[in-house]
Amino acid sequence: MNSISSLILIISLAFSGAWTASPERNETQTDYSQCVQKYRSAWGEDCSQCTSWNDSYVVYLKNTCTEPIDVMICVQEETKQWKKFQHTSMASGDSLRAYACVGTGKYLAWARKAGDESVSFPTMEQVNSDY
Numbered sequence: 001m002n003s004i005s006s007l008i009l010i011i012s013l014a015f016s017g018a019w020t021a022s023p024e025r026n027e028t029q030t031d032y033s034q035c036v037q038k039y040r041s042a043w044g045e046d047c048s049q050c051t052s053w054n055d056s057y058v059v060y061l062k063n064t065c066t067e068p069i070d071v072m073i074c075v076q077e078e079t080k081q082w083k084k085f086q087h088t089s090m091a092s093g094d095s096l097r098a099y100a101c102v103g104t105g106k107y108l109a110w111a112r113k114a115g116d117e118s119v120s121f122p123t124m125e126q127v128n129s130d131y
Contacts, residue, residue, distance in 0.1 A: 032111040035065035036073075039095070043105075050101035057103025062095040068114035071096065072121040074131075078102040082127045089114045 040060040047053040055078070063069055068089045074082035077100045085098040098107060108131060112119035122130070 030065070030113070032065065032069050032113055033109060035063050035069050036061050036071055036109040036111050037064045038107075041105075043103075045099075047099050047101060049099070053101065055102040056099055057105050058097060058099040059107050060095055060097055061109065063090045063092055066092050068092065069111045070114050070116070070121075072110045073098040074108045074124075074127050075100040076104040076106040076131075078104060080104075080128075082108070082124065082131065084124055084127070086121070 038059055039062050042058050043056070044054050045056055045058045047056045047058065050056055057075065059073075059075060061071070061073060063071070068091050070088045071086065071090050073085045073087075073096065075085070075098045076082050079102075083098075083100055085096065087096055090096065108127065110121050112121075
């Protein structure tokens with residue numbers, strides 16, 4: 001696993017609520033962040049939401065688990081601000097596309113069991129200040 005993948009996994013674990021040091025942790029609890037797998041990325045791909053897409057960064061992610069998940073993806077713009085994409089009830093095998101119009105090539109992913117409101121995603125203020 002490369003260092004960026006390791007960092008994303010650690011960040012995902014920290015925010016997903018699936019990893020905790022408390023003794024009440026359910027050892028069989030699924031780490032839903034591992035369900036979100038990048039299968040492709042591209043630079044300069046056509047992006048209808050961007051005024052110019054020559055420097056766009058697009059990442060494609062897939063739910064590789066058997067159960068549906070809620071997902072929050074952030075892709076970093078050149079300004080170091082993050083653009084958020086959130087999907088609820090992403091079915092097994094479904095994929096999503098997230099982008100930055102002028103990107104850095106960095107993205108973050110968080111996931112939880114679909115509908116599990118007891119696990120919160122970070123706010124954009126937290127993402128922008130922490131990453």
